[in-house]
Amino acid sequence: xxxxxxxxxxxxxxxxxxxxxxxxxxxxxxDPDVFVAANRSAVIRxxxxxxxxxxxxxxxxxLRGLAANLLGLEPEAIxxxxxxxxxxxxxxxxxxxxxxxxxxxxxxxxTLGLPELCxxxxxxxxxxxxxxxxCEGHLLxxxxxxxxxxxxxxx
Amino acid sequence: xxCNVLIVDDSPILRRAIKKVVKLAGLEEDRIHExxxxxxxxxxxxxxWIDLVLLDLNMPVMDGEQFAQELRRRPDLEGVAxxxxxxxxxxxxxxxxRDLGITDSLHxxxxxxxxxxxxxxxxxxxx
Numbered sequence: 001x002x003x004x005x006x007x008x009x010x011x012x013x014x015x016x017x018x019x020x021x022x023x024x025x026x027x028x029x030x031d032p033d034v035f036v037a038a039n040r041s042a043v044i045r046x047x048x049x050x051x052x053x054x055x056x057x058x059x060x061x062x063l064r065g066l067a068a069n070l071l072g073l074e075p076e077a078i079x080x081x082x083x084x085x086x087x088x089x090x091x092x093x094x095x096x097x098x099x100x101x102x103x104x105x106x107x108x109x110x111t112l113g114l115p116e117l118c119x120x121x122x123x124x125x126x127x128x129x130x131x132x133x134x135c136e137g138h139l140l141x142x143x144x145x146x147x148x149x150x151x152x153x154x155x
Numbered sequence: 156x157x158c159n160v161l162i163v164d165d166s167p168i169l170r171r172a173i174k175k176v177v178k179l180a181g182l183e184e185d186r187i188h189e190x191x192x193x194x195x196x197x198x199x200x201x202x203x204w205i206d207l208v209l210l211d212l213n214m215p216v217m218d219g220e221q222f223a224q225e226l227r228r229r230p231d232l233e234g235v236a237x238x239x240x241x242x243x244x245x246x247x248x249x250x251x252x253r254d255l256g257i258t259d260s261l262h263x264x265x266x267x268x269x270x271x272x273x274x275x276x277x278x279x280x281x282x
Contacts, residue, residue: 090168
């Protein structure tokens with residue numbers, strides 16, 4: 001079974017941010033106290049030879065910056081309820097696709113679900129791996145949780 | 156550039172971001188069309204001639220592969236170029252899409268310059 005370290009998860013996320021939104025991110029030490037402050041989350045599930053879940057957790061400030069960079073607008077011009085939420089879903093989709101590729105998706109057939117918003121506590125699991133990135137002053141947490149049972153996307 | 160481009164992606168923010176790049180490639184705003192899934196894209200193709208479709212794969216209602224299959228059944232739309240813009244990187248699936256007549260593909264995450272170059276290449280060949 002292919003595996004993914006938290007460092008590699010952080011690298012994949014940083015690359016997605018840099019290439020998609022011109023945002024630079026650095027890995028920082030995960031502080032559980034700060035993690036609970038993340039009030040925006042999105043999740044994507046994948047299935048195939050391995051199944052799992054990738055969840056992104058962040059703050060309004062990060063979402064505003066991400067959406068602004070994607071659209072070429074000032075952060076103050078961003079409506080979080082529309083473009084902010086759409087931005088985190090799209091970033092989750094891209095990070096999920098990168099995780100699949102890392103797990104062997106070029107050769108093996110995986111199925112990627114659609115990204116969806118989720119409650120902030122989603123993904124806080126004992127078996128997950130989580131990395132934390134500082135992206136232009138805002139924190140982004142990425143959780144990868146492999147799931148033993150297959151058929152996550154059967155529906 | 157006198158070409159019409161259709162951006163098919165279920166993410167409105169990504170459609171807007173891609174639209175910016177398409178404009179940078181030299182297309183006027185009124186020649187850039189948008190659809191949120193494959194079915195919406197087919198509806199637009201009924202009414203507007205499209206030279207290039209920038210197609211996401213992972214979408215609700217009708218995904219990109221289903222759209223490509225529908226397009227292949229339509230001889231009147233044979234000249235439409237389709238470029239996949241997606242997280243998909245599986246060799247077999249990409250080969251299936253090439254067999255359906257897909258022109259090229261771009262893997263997310265991509266840099267805007269990559270997309271700009273690809274648009275120019277595809278539309279340049281068509282002109």
